[in-house]
Amino acid sequence: MRMDRADRTGISTVRRRTALAAGVPLALVLTALAPATPASAVTPGQGYQAVRQLVVDGDDDLAVNPATGDVYVVDDNFDRLKRYSAAGALLRSVDLDAAGGVEVGPQGWVYVVDDDRVAILDAGLDLIGHTPVENVGLTDVAVGASGDIYVTDVVDDEVIHYAANGSYVGRWGGSGSGAGQLDNPQSIAVGPGGDVYVGERWNNRVSRFGPGGDFRGTWGQVGTGNGAFQWPIGLATDAQGNVYVADYADGGAQGGRIQVFTATGAYLTSIGSFGNPPFKIFGPRDVDVDPGGQVHVLTTDASASNVVVTFAPAVAATGTGKAKIVKPKGAAKLQGKRIRITLTCVKSGGRCTGVVTVAVKGTTVTKPKSYAVKPGRKKTITVKTTKPGRKVLRKKAVTKAVVTAHGSTRKIKIRR
Numbered sequence: 001m002r003m004d005r006a007d008r009t010g011i012s013t014v015r016r017r018t019a020l021a022a023g024v025p026l027a028l029v030l031t032a033l034a035p036a037t038p039a040s041a042v043t044p045g046q047g048y049q050a051v052r053q054l055v056v057d058g059d060d061d062l063a064v065n066p067a068t069g070d071v072y073v074v075d076d077n078f079d080r081l082k083r084y085s086a087a088g089a090l091l092r093s094v095d096l097d098a099a100g101g102v103e104v105g106p107q108g109w110v111y112v113v114d115d116d117r118v119a120i121l122d123a124g125l126d127l128i129g130h131t132p133v134e135n136v137g138l139t140d141v142a143v144g145a146s147g148d149i150y151v152t153d154v155v156d157d158e159v160i161h162y163a164a165n166g167s168y169v170g171r172w173g174g175s176g177s178g179a180g181q182l183d184n185p186q187s188i189a190v191g192p193g194g195d196v197y198v199g200e201r202w203n204n205r206v207s208r209f210g211p212g213g214d215f216r217g218t219w220g221q222v223g224t225g226n227g228a229f230q231w232p233i234g235l236a237t238d239a240q241g242n243v244y245v246a247d248y249a250d251g252g253a254q255g256g257r258i259q260v261f262t263a264t265g266a267y268l269t270s271i272g273s274f275g276n277p278p279f280k281i282f283g284p285r286d287v288d289v290d291p292g293g294q295v296h297v298l299t300t301d302a303s304a305s306n307v308v309v310t311f312a313p314a315v316a317a318t319g320t321g322k323a324k325i326v327k328p329k330g331a332a333k334l335q336g337k338r339i340r341i342t343l344t345c346v347k348s349g350g351r352c353t354g355v356v357t358v359a360v361k362g363t364t365v366t367k368p369k370s371y372a373v374k375p376g377r378k379k380t381i382t383v384k385t386t387k388p389g390r391k392v393l394r395k396k397a398v399t400k401a402v403v404t405a406h407g408s409t410r411k412i413k414i415r416r
Helices: 387-393
Strands: 047-055 061-064 071-075 080-084 090-095 099-104 110-114 117-121 127-132 138-143 149-153 158-162 168-173 185-190 196-200 205-209 215-219 232-237 243-248 256-261 267-271 286-289 295-300 306-314 323-327 331-333 338-345 352-360 369-373 378-384 398-405 408-415
Touching (some): 047 267, 047 352, 061 286, 061 295, 071 099, 080 099, 110 138, 149 185, 158 185, 205 232, 243 286, 256 295, 306 352, 323 398, 323 408, 331 338, 338 352, 338 369, 338 398, 352 378, 369 378
Parallel strands (some): 061 099, 138 185, 185 232, 232 286, 331 408
Antiparallel strands (some): 047 306, 061 071, 071 080, 080 090, 099 110, 110 117, 117 127, 138 149, 149 158, 158 168, 205 215, 232 243, 243 256, 256 267, 286 295, 295 306, 323 338, 352 369, 352 398, 398 408
16 A cells, blocks of 8 residues: 555546456466465464564565465555565565555465556566556555455545456445445455455544445444554455454554454454554554464564564463473474474473474574473474475575574574
8 A cells, every 4th residue: 555645636537447458368367376274263362473574675565475475565665566585585676657555366476556557467576467447546456366356546435346357347435434435445455255355544444345345344443442443554364254454553652553353343363552562663564464374564673674574373371381492402304394393391380381483594484383281291392394494494404493482492403
């Protein structure tokens, strides 16, 4: 979304109803990415822990490729779209006319708002084609499972809907606060069932529509309590249909938070709170969720650097005991996709609970694995590496890493 396009100008727009521009077939063949194993459902009060932070050059919008782990970030100061690897290396930067929201579609293509069109690029950021829109207030884009394209417009306060081949389908909204109306729609996302969610800045709410635009409900109002918003600036959905809202501080509030809701708007949990870490000073600008349930947030850190912070679901350490990592003592063997870690729960405390992760140079290379060990007992835990993590671990014969459990860390080496 482009924050500088929030004002109503009253500019008349020409509504072009056309297919994709020359060079792109009218009947696009959509090959969906292979479905990943979905994460477990988010539970009320679910906790999260930061497992990775990437410094990026962009502050407007982000999307994560579920197949590769690549991170796409929009820099609207210089109108560029940038592609980073899962480890944070800048892979490519492309210039656009007026960059806005970005989304990775089900076939792995990258869709980005670019002035009066939606540009469509492949995963490497080579241009495939574009869908002309010609409304002047385009902010964000979302793509459904069948490839349908939805674009928000803050001038006419509406959503414009295109089929996968770029042909015009319809539009809905209109200025106001009534049922089905929109007021400064800054963000948009599509759920796995096809429902379309729109974040409205001035109404401070999220509106829910069917795939064809039929109004299905709304939730939120201005405030800092659970279910209220200061500015729903970014939206994302997960494989279970839960809705993640980047709630950016506006007015007297400071910082921001990520709020998580069910598909129909029931509050589940939050990452952060206003005036407190992890977004104590600068709020989240956008959010995305990968198939493993990790939440990726574009924000600014305390040093004023733009960063993408990844949060993994955490199991609360309900026990009072301290876990000690006892193996591997030397080098661990990467066994296919897995690494074995052995913990001991010290006798002097209570039951040890928490999450084990393995990181290389600050980047987590495994999926969080919960554990529960009785006092004085030992337990071997098998953690599964992520696809980007395996690429890191297989680059060298031996890789230095750090294992973290609740109350303990250990430096190890991992043999590929």
